[in-house]
Amino acid sequence: MCIYLKLLRCLVLAVTLFAVSAPNGRAATDDQRDAPDEGTSTEQLDIKEIMRLTMTKGLCQRVIKKKATKEEQAELVRLFQALAELEPPIGDAENWQEQCDQLVKYSTEISQGKESYKSLKKAANCIQCHRQHRPK
Ligand code: HEC
Structure with a gap:
């Protein structure tokens, strides 16, 4: 009889543990799935949008003036990487790549x-x- 009781308790404990850990497990995968979406998604950004986010809003200036947080520094790298993937509306493609590569290089170093x-x-x-x- 005693052994059955022990088994039962064991079972209850197992079920409880499972119930407690399962939602946590799910939350963790949710976090992982959301992680790449943090901040601004760079996928559908065009040059104008990246200009606004990096230059007009002062993110690049903040980084240059050493006022940016680690997160902002990383955000700038991400946006410049996205910029380098895009094609300029006008001008020499090779020159564009060089300029963008420099932005990526130095923001990454920082x-x-x-x-x-x-x-x-x-x-x-x-x-x-x-x-x-930039077109006139
Ligand atoms: C690596 C090249 C590059 C650098 C550096 C750069 N820009 Fe630009 N910027 C562009 C291009 C290309 C466009 C035109 C995009 C288009 O018309 O599609 C543009 C457009 C813009 C626009 C217009 C956005 C709009 O909504 O029409 C603003 C504002 C701007 N840039 C601000 C700045 C400022 C401020 C700086 C310097 C702190 C700067 N940019 C540095 C490439 C650059």
């Missing part, structure tokens, strides 16, 4: 703790890039 602030500032030259790639 996010890794390097002091590439001046390099990023130089790379984020609005007028120089607009002259070549």
Whole structure:
């Protein structure tokens, strides 16, 4: 009789544990699924939108002036990477790639703790890039 009671208790414990852990398990996978969507999804962004997010809203300036958080630094890298994937409306494609690669390179270095602030500032030259790639 005693052994049955023990088994029963064991079973109850197992069911309880399962019930408690199952929702947690599900929550964890939900988090994982949501993770890539954090911040702004870069998938459907065009150059104008990236300009607004990085340049007009001051994210790039904040990073250059060492005022950005780690998250903001990472966000800038992500947006510049997305920019580099796009084609410029006008201008030489190779030159565009070079300019974008520099933005990606220096913002990445900063996010890794390097002091590439001046390099990023130089790379984020609005007028120089607009002259070549922004339609009038
Ligand atoms: C690597 C090249 C590059 C750099 C650097 C750059 N831009 Fe741009 N920007 C562009 C291109 C290309 C367009 C035109 C996009 C289009 O018309 O599709 C543009 C457009 C814009 C627009 C218009 C967006 C709209 O909604 O029409 C703004 C505002 C802008 N840039 C701000 C800035 C500022 C401010 C800086 C400097 C801090 C800067 N950009 C640096 C490439 C660049």
